[in-house]
Each structure stands twice: as C-alpha cells, then as structure tokens.
Amino acid sequence: MIDVLIIGGGIHGAGVAQAAAAAGFEAVLVERKTLGHGTSSRSSKLIHGGLRYLESGHFGLVRESLHERRTLLRIAPDLVKPVRFYIPIYDKTSRPAWQVRAGLGFYAVLGGLGKENRFRSIPRSRWDELDGLDIQGLRKVFQYWDAATDDLLLTQAVARSAADLGAVIREQVEFVSAAPAKSGFRVRLRTEDGEQEELCRTLVNAAGPWVNRVLGTVASAPPLIGMDLVQGTHLVLEEGPTRGIYYTEAIQDRRGIFLMPWKGHGMVGTTEKVFTGDPEMTAPGQDEIDYLLENVAHYFPKLNSRVIDSFSGLRVLLRGQGDLFRRPREMVLRPGAGTPPRLVTMYGGKLTGYRASAQKVMKLLRPVLPQQAPRADTAELPL
Numbered sequence: 001m002i003d004v005l006i007i008g009g010g011i012h013g014a015g016v017a018q019a020a021a022a023a024g025f026e027a028v029l030v031e032r033k034t035l036g037h038g039t040s041s042r043s044s045k046l047i048h049g050g051l052r053y054l055e056s057g058h059f060g061l062v063r064e065s066l067h068e069r070r071t072l073l074r075i076a077p078d079l080v081k082p083v084r085f086y087i088p089i090y091d092k093t094s095r096p097a098w099q100v101r102a103g104l105g106f107y108a109v110l111g112g113l114g115k116e117n118r119f120r121s122i123p124r125s126r127w128d129e130l131d132g133l134d135i136q137g138l139r140k141v142f143q144y145w146d147a148a149t150d151d152l153l154l155t156q157a158v159a160r161s162a163a164d165l166g167a168v169i170r171e172q173v174e175f176v177s178a179a180p181a182k183s184g185f186r187v188r189l190r191t192e193d194g195e196q197e198e199l200c201r202t203l204v205n206a207a208g209p210w211v212n213r214v215l216g217t218v219a220s221a222p223p224l225i226g227m228d229l230v231q232g233t234h235l236v237l238e239e240g241p242t243r244g245i246y247y248t249e250a251i252q253d254r255r256g257i258f259l260m261p262w263k264g265h266g267m268v269g270t271t272e273k274v275f276t277g278d279p280e281m282t283a284p285g286q287d288e289i290d291y292l293l294e295n296v297a298h299y300f301p302k303l304n305s306r307v308i309d310s311f312s313g314l315r316v317l318l319r320g321q322g323d324l325f326r327r328p329r330e331m332v333l334r335p336g337a338g339t340p341p342r343l344v345t346m347y348g349g350k351l352t353g354y355r356a357s358a359q360k361v362m363k364l365l366r367p368v369l370p371q372q373a374p375r376a377d378t379a380e381l382p383l
C-alpha cells in the first residue's frame with residue numbers, strides 16, 4: 001500500500017514527494033501532464049523573501065522565505081544563484097527613499113544580517129552603468145541581494161531527488177477520484193492505457209490552480225475553500241539588463257514589476273488579473289502586454305524590447321477582503337478526511353518556500369503513517 005499519494009507535479013508536489021521519501025515513506029506522485037506543467041514553470045523565478053510583503057505585515061512569511069533562500073543557495077548552488085536587485089527612486093515614486101531604506105534594513109534583520117543581506121545606495125557617478133536606466137528625475141538607487149532560479153529545472157531537480165530516495169514519479173497520469181477505504185483511500189488514476197486503482201494511506205492535493213477541482217472528486221473531503229485564480233504574465237524580450245534585476249514601480253498603478261536578465265535576453269513581469277476560465281487556457285492578454293511594455297519603455301527607453309516569448313501563470317489566492325496585491329501569499333494547508341487527517345490540500349504558497357511547506361504537510365500526516373526510519377534530511381540533500 002502506498003503511504004503518501006501526491007496529486008500534482010509542480011514544485012509543491014515534488015517537494016512533498018521528496019520530504020515523504022526522505023522520511024522513509026513509500027511515496028507516489030502523479031502528474032497529468034509533465035513535471036512543472038502548471039504554475040511552477042511560469043513564475044517570476046525568484047527565490048526571495050519578498051521585500052514587498054513587509055508592507056502588508058507578513059513578517060513570518062518573509063522570515064521563513066529568507067531562511068529557505070539561505071538553504072537553497074547552499075544545497076542548490078547550480079540552480080539558485082544570488083542576484084543583485086536595484087530599486088530606483090524617482091521624484092514621483094510613491095515610496096520615499098527613507099522608507100525603502102528602512103524596509104531594506106528590516107529585510108536584512110529578518111534575513112539574519114549575514115553578508116547576503118547587505119544593501120547600499122549606488123552613487124550618482126555610477127548611474128550610467130545601470131543598463132540604460134532612465135535617470136531623469138532619479139533621486140536614489142538602492143541595491144540589495146536576493147536570488148533567482150529556473151523554476152522548471154528546480155522542480156525537476158526536486159522530483160529527481162525524490163526519485164533517488166525511492167519515490168515513484170509518474171507523469172501523464174491523471175488523478176480521477178478517491179473514496180475512503182480501510183485505513184486510507186481507494187484512488188482512481190487515468191493513464192494512456194485506461195483507468196486503474198491504487199490503495200493509499202494518505203493523499204496530498206498539490207494540484208495548484210486545479211486544487212478545488214481535485215478536492216471536489218475526493219469523497220469525504222472537507223468543503224471547498226473559496227479562492228481566486230490570479231493571472232500573472234511575463235514577457236521575454238530581445239534585450240534585458242545584465243547587471244541584475246530592476247524592481248520598479250508600474251507607472252499605471254504603482255505595483256512592483258521586475259525587469260531581469262533571462263537566458264541571454266530580458267524578462268519583465270508581472271501583471272495581476274483575476275482569471276475565471278479553464279486554468280489550462282491561461283495566456284497573456286494584449287492589455288497585459290501593453291502594460292508591461294509601457295513600463296519597459298518608460299524606465300529603459302533604449303532597450304530593444306521586441307517580445308520573443310510570453311507566458312502566464314496562475315496564483316491561488318484565498319478569497320478574502322482587500323485588494324489582490326495585498327492578500328497573503330502564505331501556503332494554506334487544509335487537513336481533511338478525519339482526525340488526525342489523511343488528506344492535506346495545499347493552497348497557494350511560493351516556489352521559495354516549497355521545502356518548508358512540504359515539511360509541514362508531512363508533520364500533519366505523520367500520525368496516521370507507520371513508523372519509518374528517515375533516509376535523509378531535505379535541508380542537507382544537494383540538488
């Protein structure tokens with residue numbers, strides 16, 4: 001009997017498969033397409049604490065993410081790399097320089113004040129080295145450190161690590177439904193060859209934007225939580241900056257947007273727009289493309305911003321009050337199917353925090369799993 005059956009081969013599913021196998025359990029992950037097919041190949045690719053989450057008071061999320069950033073820089077140096085971030089402050093920027101400086105100071109404190117948390121202001125005499133950043137009305141430029149990755153490669157590496165520990169990773173296998181069975185679930189899976197049944201003790205729903213669709217097919221599952229899908233679009237541009245990532249304020253609505261180097265080109269993102277269709281059909285809208293290009297032209301007027309690729313991903317944000325941009329980005333874990341739970345559903349979260357989220361999932365499920373000797377510690381396993 002499978003100990004942990006995981007639905008979804010994004011970063012969270014891969015993370016749970018790795019954590020379950022490392023803890024000594026028999027883990028099977030099913031992904032209906034290929035690993036990283038969903039949001040986990042369409043993110044901004046940052047491994048970061050999230051400077052802007054300080055403004056909305058999500059200090060716990062920032063601290064945990066900075067801790068995870070440190071771990072990933074250590075265990076995955078080929079995949080997760082430190083990057084310089086630049087924040088230009090203009091006459092018209094909504095946050096004054098003192099506020100940004102205070103935010104960076106607090107960010108450094110939450111990150112543990114190590115070398116990687118240093119920040120500084122770039123002297124005016126060196127502004128001409130900043131990738132053609134417009135200097136009209138520029139008052140100050142701050143530089144700090146965060147990290148970036150290739151989200152698809154990271155997801156594949158975590159899944160590979162899970163497989164090395166004994167987990168079974170099954171692509172092109174769709175979870176269809178689950179019903180309670182003696183000490184667990186009887187699960188229906190669909191493959192190219194038709195439907196098959198498996199028995200498992202516990203289920204982890206890591207289906208990203210499809211999470212409620214999957215939950216709706218599990219008999220005895222708790223009621224669905226209201227959620228919004230929020231589309232974020234990125235454009236890959238002919239040219240991009242080379243020195244680092246520029247964190248600018250959108251001229252239209254003052255949201256933060258990033259312009260970054262990407263595989264010899266540039267990338268800009270992201271937008272934030274409620275999405276109500278089929279998650280499979282998410283695609284950049286012309287309004288989003290125009291919004292991003294206007295900002296590139298404004299801040300980097302000399303850049304060749306021919307669009308060579310574009311993609312959209314969907315964030316899962318729990319329904320609540322307040323504007324989308326300020327809603328919590330923490331992973332919300334919803335236990336179900338008994339006490340202690342045999343089912344855990346993962347809502348939202350961040351690429352950066354996948355390892356910590358996976359640990360929390362395993363902690364919830366441990367009481368119904370057999371005693372096993374751990375095989376490894378995911379904080380020490382090289383990726």
Ligand SMILES: Cc1cc2nc3c(=O)[nH]c(=O)nc-3n(C[C@H](O)[C@H](O)[C@H](O)COP(=O)(O)OP(=O)(O)OC[C@H]3O[C@@H](n4cnc5c(N)ncnc54)[C@H](O)[C@@H]3O)c2cc1C
Nearest residue numbers: 008010011012032038039040044046175208232349351352
């Ligand atoms: C625009 C955008 C930018 C972001 N930028 C960042 C960032 O810079 N840094 C950061 O830390 N976080 C970022 N995030 C958040 C992060 O990308 C997501 O939290 C994370 O990728 C979600 O991973 P997941 O595994 O939960 O979902 P997904 O990656 O969507 O994976 C779910 C998987 O489940 C599969 N699936 C669905 N139904 C079934 C079924 N019935 N059977 C089998 N498989 C199924 C899907 O095919 C899919 O592959 C960003 C998010 C967005 C939208």
